[in-house]
Amino acid sequence: MMPASPPDWKKLGKVNALLQRVPDALRGAARTRKFEDGEILYRRGDKAADVICVLAGELLLTRASRAGTAVIVQRVRDGFIAEASLDSKSYHCDIAAGGDGELLAFPITAFLHALQNDMAFHSAWSRQLAREVRRLRAQCERLSLNSVAERICHFIEVEGEGGEVMLGQSRKSWAAELGISHEALYRALRRMQDDGVLVVDGARLRLPGNYILP
Amino acid sequence: MMPASPPDWKKLGKVNALLQRVPDALRGAARTRKFEDGEILYRRGDKAADVICVLAGELLLTRASRAGTAVIVQRVRDGFIAEASLDSKSYHCDIAAGGDGELLAFPITAFLHALQNDMAFHSAWSRQLAREVRRLRAQCERLSLNSVAERICHFIEVEGEGGEVMLGQSRKSWAAELGISHEALYRALRRMQDDGVLVVDGARLRLPGNYILP
DNA sequence: CGTACTTTTGAATCGCATCAAATCTGGTGG
DNA sequence: CCACCAGATTTGATGCGATTCAAAAGTACG
Numbered sequence: 107m108m109p110a111s112p113p114d115w116k117k118l119g120k121v122n123a124l125l126q127r128v129p130d131a132l133r134g135a136a137r138t139r140k141f142e143d144g145e146i147l148y149r150r151g152d153k154a155a156d157v158i159c160v161l162a163g164e165l166l167l168t169r170a171s172r173a174g175t176a177v178i179v180q181r182v183r184d185g186f187i188a189e190a191s192l193d194s195k196s197y198h199c200d201i202a203a204g205g206d207g208e209l210l211a212f213p214i215t216a217f218l219h220a221l222q223n224d225m226a227f228h229s230a231w232s233r234q235l236a237r238e239v240r241r242l243r244a245q246c247e248r249l250s251l252n253s254v255a256e257r258i259c260h261f262i263e264v265e266g267e268g269g270e271v272m273l274g275q276s277r278k279s280w281a282a283e284l285g286i287s288h289e290a291l292y293r294a295l296r297r298m299q300d301d302g303v304l305v306v307d308g309a310r311l312r313l314p315g316n317y318i319l320p
Numbered sequence: 321m322m323p324a325s326p327p328d329w330k331k332l333g334k335v336n337a338l339l340q341r342v343p344d345a346l347r348g349a350a351r352t353r354k355f356e357d358g359e360i361l362y363r364r365g366d367k368a369a370d371v372i373c374v375l376a377g378e379l380l381l382t383r384a385s386r387a388g389t390a391v392i393v394q395r396v397r398d399g400f401i402a403e404a405s406l407d408s409k410s411y412h413c414d415i416a417a418g419g420d421g422e423l424l425a426f427p428i429t430a431f432l433h434a435l436q437n438d439m440a441f442h443s444a445w446s447r448q449l450a451r452e453v454r455r456l457r458a459q460c461e462r463l464s465l466n467s468v469a470e471r472i473c474h475f476i477e478v479e480g481e482g483g484e485v486m487l488g489q490s491r492k493s494w495a496a497e498l499g500i501s502h503e504a505l506y507r508a509l510r511r512m513q514d515d516g517v518l519v520v521d522g523a524r525l526r527l528p529g530n531y532i533l534p
Numbered sequence: 535c536g537t538a539c540t541t542t543t544g545a546a547t548c549g550c551a552t553c554a555a556a557t558c559t560g561g562t563g564g
Numbered sequence: 565c566c567a568c569c570a571g572a573t574t575t576g577a578t579g580c581g582a583t584t585c586a587a588a589a590g591t592a593c594g
Contacts, residue, residue, distance in 0.1 A: 167457075169477060171527075177477045180457040189450040221446070228442060232435070235449035236403040242456035243381075243394040249463035250499040252551070253581075263383060263391045278540060285464040290582055292542060313385075466583075467549075492572060504550055506574060 113138040113210055122159060122185060125210075127230040128220070135216035141165075141203040148201040154191040156211040160184055163207015167199040176202075189235065192218065249285045254294040257284045258304070262313055269313040327352040327424055336373060336399060339424075341444040342434070349430035355379075355417040362415040368405040370425040374398055377421015381413040390416075403449065406432065463499045468508040471498045472518070476527055483527040 113136055118125040128136070138161065141147055148155070150169065158165070165187050167180040179199050180187065191197055192214060221228045248260045261284065262271045273280060281291040298304035305312040327350055332339040342350070352375065355361055362369070364383065372379070379401050381394040393413050394401065405411055406428060435442045462474045475498065476485045487494060495505040512518035519526040 171473065171477050171483075171529075177474055178461055179478050180454070180461055182457070188454075190454040192450060193447055221443070222439070225436070228446070229435070232442070232446050232449060233407055235446060235453055236406060238453050239449055239456065240394070240402075240404040242453065242460060243396070246456060246459050246463060247392055247394055249460060252499075259385065260391055263385050264393050269385075276540065285466075287583060288541080289543085289584085293582095296542085315385075490572065501551055502573080503552085503575085507550095510574085 118161070118210065122234075124186075124230055124234045125159065127227055129224045129227050131223075132212060132216050132220040132227075136210055136212050138208060138210050140208045141206065143203055143205050145203045146200055147203065147209070148188075148197050150198065150200050151196050154188075154194060154196055154214055157186065157192060157214055157217045158188060158201070159186050159210040159212075161208045161210055164204040165207070165209065166202045166204045168202055169199050176200075185238070186234075245283075254284070254286050254290050255298060255303075257286065258291075258294060258298065258311075259313060262311055266311070269315050271311050273309040273311065326350075332375070332424065336448075338400075338444055338448045339373065341441055343438045343441050346426060346430050346434040346441075350424055350426050352422060352424050354422045355420065357417055357419050359417045360414055361417065361423070362402075362411050364412065364414050365410050368402075368408060368410055368428055371400065371406060371428055371431045372402060372415070373400050373424040373426075375422045375424055378418040379421070379423065380416045380418045382416050383413050390414075399452070400448075459497075468498070468500050468504050469512060469517075471500065472505075472508060472512065472525075473527065476525055480525070483529050485525050487523040487525065 113133075115125070115128075115133060141163070147158075147165070160182050161184075164181060164183045166178050167182075167188065168176045168178050171177045181204065188197065188199075188201060221231060244264050248257050248264070251257050251260055262269060265271055275283075277291060277295075278288045281288040284291065295304065295306060299306055303313065305314055327347075329339070329342075329347060355377070361372075361379070374396050375398075378395060378397045380392050381396075381402065382390040382392050385391045395418065402411065402413075402415060435445060458474075458478050462471050462478070465471050465474055476483060479485055489497075491505060491509075492502045495502040498505065509518065509520060513520055517527065519528055
């Protein structure tokens with residue numbers, strides 16, 4: 107297990123806006139920790155000890171399936187994981203590393219204490235959760251579409267502004283977010299450009315609508 | 321537009337556990353309202369007036385795409401919709417009815433007031449959001465799987481207990497939740513039974529694992 | 535300049551969506 | 565009680581689109 111150490115709060119605001127709102131008392135209790143690919147950080151059934159924010163890399167919530175293989179329940183990059191552990195006495199899943207990375211761990215008792223005693227922090231926490239719910243519902247809706255082109259359009263319409271979006275990631279990882287193979291994504295982008303449905307300019311994607319909405 | 325009326329709180333607890341925790345002051349401000357298929361209840365850009373809980377039927381958050389067709393951003397049954405409107409001055413999407421149903425509307429000012437003044441309610445609200453985040457992350461993970469059988473297994477392993485789950489809905493609507501056609505679901509269930517991977521007993525689905533985990 | 539990763543294109547295969555239709559089910563009214 | 569209807573369930577046939585495997589070309593970085 108990698109060593110835990112106190113975080114550098116100046117850098118953390120860039121990862122997640124909520125981290126700027128963490129009260130001093132809770133900051134003192136938080137610890138950063140690097141992790142390595144495959145490492146299991148917390149185990150199902152263990153007493154829930156920490157609320158975790160992924161700073162770099164990827165964490166997986168997994169369960170052993172009846173067949174013995176691991177079922178990935180959740181996959182989180184750049185955000186909080188296992189928020190639900192605030193509710194329960196123990197973790198419902200294993201928390202494993204999907205690649206090297208770094209996390210920020212808040213002891214649950216300190217976190218709950220901060221929520222109870224700092225109304226501004228509690229409000230920021232609720233708003234953060236509400237935004238996450240909205241983002242995830244849109245993501246589910248997108249993954250329910252059954253063609254690559256539809257998912258691309260949905261992404262641009264919903265995540266972008268005015269039929270235009272700037273990609274903040276490689277196309278390969280975008281393909282993973284869209285739930286498709288990267289080959290299928292490249293081909294669909296090409297076809298859509300040929301059909302004049304899409305304009306690609308580096309990281310900037312635009313759907314040239316035929317009219318402007320009021 | 322259908323008339324608004326005061327709710328019957330005795331029945332509401334069954335819809336959503338959070339509704340039991342609504343403080344009296346907020347209860348007095350809430351109104352139920354029936355809606356009809358296709359009706360547009362709130363429009364994008366309107367001043368955000370209500371926090372909405374779907375009691376029956378289905379509500380859609382939609383946006384007009386550049387092509388003029390409606391993009392479904394979110395789809396909600398039996399729960400809160402547009403929680404993010406607590407944050408913003410106006411709605412980011414149209415809110416339309418996907419079929420007949422009924423909603424419960426809380427005026428935003430009264431809702432915010434209740435969150436600020438009733439710590440127990442605020443805590444219940446945060447926990448509700450955290451559970452929703454967990455549920456949605458699992459749903460996204462499931463929709464990212466590319467075979468019907470994998471999605472079925474994921475559902476049973478994650479939503480069920482001990483490799484077993486009781487379906488609370490028709491298979492047709494389950495298929496929609498899994499993001500597949502109902503025909504594909506029926507065929508996969510049949511094939512999995514034939515292969516001995518799955519045992520179906522009415523609404524009870526079981527994955528007969530070869531060993532019991534400790 | 536070499537290594538690792540992304541981007542891009544090609545070809546083969548397979549699973550799912552789709553359309554069609556039969557059967558089954560529960561509920562309604564005559 | 566039966567006729568009837570709407571919706572769910574089930575099976576069949578067909579075509580398309582995505583996955584997969586393979587490989588080349590481009591790009592970032594030390």
